[in-house]
Amino acid sequence: MNPIDLRVYLVTDTALCGARGVSDTVRAAVAGGVTVVQLRDHAESTRALCRLAESLREVLAGTGVPxxxxxxxxxxxxxxADGVHVGQSDMDPRTVRRLVGPDLVIGHSVSTPQEARAVADLPEGSVDYLGIGPFRATPTKPNAAAPLGASGIADVVATTSLPTVAIGGIKQVDVRHVLATGVGGVAVVSAICAADDPQRAAAELRASVEGPA
Amino acid sequence: MNPIDLRVYLVTDTALCGARGVSDTVRAAVAGGVTVVQLRDHAESTRALCRLAESLREVLAGTGVPxxxxxxxxxxxxxxADGVHVGQSDMDPRTVRRLVGPDLVIGHSVSTPQEARAVADLPEGSVDYLGIGPFRATPTKPNAAAPLGASGIADVVATTSLPTVAIGGIKQVDVRHVLATGVGGVAVVSAICAADDPQRAAAELRASVEGPA
Structure with a gap:
């Protein structure tokens, strides 16, 4: 098990980051308190994606944020990079583990208790954490499963002993409600990438996750 | 240097294979005499691509065709798989070699003498063969470089000591003309994938490559 702090999990969207760019958005978000950064971009060539990943690795160097x-x-x-996140239409996590070795973090997206139980049937250590969603429908992932809401997320959380993070249209005002499902953190795309001030948006999410003093 | 028989090199196109499917097209093409099969599909999810690659591995098992x-x-x-082919907008070949080890074949696309010379500057053994093209403009690769024709291909061949294969709209009637540039083989997409009889198309290409008796 590779430990990972899932509390405020940023998933990048190159288009939403706009003229500010992905690297500067990530730098601001880390200053604001995100605990993980996932690079997600299905439009770029492999060479451009490598270049973007390299620039994020430089932005994150020394921050402790994977x-x-x-x-x-x-x-x-x-x-x-520190890890790979695979969805239901990506490479199966067992093959990913075979190829990347034991030390990289592997995250896996699930939308149903069945999908979460299928992960439990994989060899121990195949997957380090589950992304559960979508909480609500979101334009950043048009082919996502039907929205789960808090109760649907809670149903999935109840079937797994792995660390979890909820995703899908989560806004700062949703955070306490989402965390009440038992997930270990919130993953966001638009709430940071499309924010006027990504550092402030990240800081507000972080404060909401940490809860009332 | 990983040896590879480049004489008749099939690049798959899932859409052009149509209802016949990629696996059956490849099976027929191998029966006809292709010497290499490259799976190229940028539309599928990673999971679907793995499944397709797995099925081609099964089709090719025991045939000697990589x-x-x-x-x-x-x-x-x-x-x-036996190898990876990377273009100018894919991962750089040196990084690919570091990740796949010495035994996988690495092919690399070049369109100019400059790009071919850049390969010569890589560490020995980074690249096993060069794909040179396009011979002529082709709808299967809309973002390709300007057509080279036979003289442009000959200019690139002259700058490299690596095995080479020409690509880009090559038809059976072009084969002798293309081979006169000094390339070791012809790569085709449409000439086999869009053929009414892919086995016969492959056999005719093979016969043309082997030349007049």
Whole structure:
């Protein structure tokens, strides 16, 4: 089990980051308190994706915030990222583990208790954490499963002993409600990438996750 | 240097294979005499691509025809393919070599003498062969470089000591003309994938490559 602090998990969206760019958005978000960064970009060529991943690795160097690459273990290995996140239509986690070795973090997306139980049937240590969602429908992932809401997320959390993070249209005002499902953190795309001030947005999410003093 | 028989090199196109499917097209093409198969598909999810690569590995098992995966070394490693082919916008060949080890074949696309010379500057053994093209403009690769024709291909061949294969809209009637540039083989997409009878198309290409008796 590779430990990972899932409390405030940023998933990048290159288009939403806009003119500010992905690297500067990530730098601001880390200053604000995100605990993980996942690079997600399905539009770029492999060479451009490697270049972007490399620049995020530099932004994150020394911060203690891990860099996770969505889908592409080739890119994760090429740039020395900390982990890979695979969804239901990506490479199966057992094959990913065989190829990346024991030390990289592997995250896996699930939307149902069945999918979470299937992870429990994999060899011990195949998957380090589960992303559960979508909490609500979101334009950043048009082919996602139907929205689960808090009760649907709670149903999935109840079936797993792995660390979990909820994803899908989560806003700062949702955080306490989402955490009440038992998940270990909230993953966001728009709430930070599309924010006027990504550092402030990250700081507000972080404060909400840490809860009332 | 990993040896590879480049004489008749099939690059798959899932859409052009149509209802016949990629696996059956490849099976027919191998029966006709292709010497290499490259799986190229940028539309599928990673999971679907792995499944397709796995099925081609099964089709090719025992035939002696190697399976090369375009762009995606993750997929190549996952299914135990024989090699990876990377273009100018894919991962750089030196990084690919570091990740896949010495035994996988690495092919690299070049369109100019400059790009071919850049390969010569890489560490010995980074690249096993060069794909040179496009011979002519082709709808299967809309973002390709300007057509080279036979004289442009000959200019690139002259700058390299690596094995070479020409690509880009090559038809059976072009084969002798293309081979006169000094390349070791012809790579085709449409000439086999879009043929009414892919086995016969492959056999005719093979006969043309072997030349007049």
């Amino acid at each position: 860099l996770i690459i969505d889908d592409r273990l080739d890119v994760a290995l090429a740039v020395g | 399976l090369i995966i375009d762009d995606r070394l993750d997929v190549a490693l996952a299914v135990g």
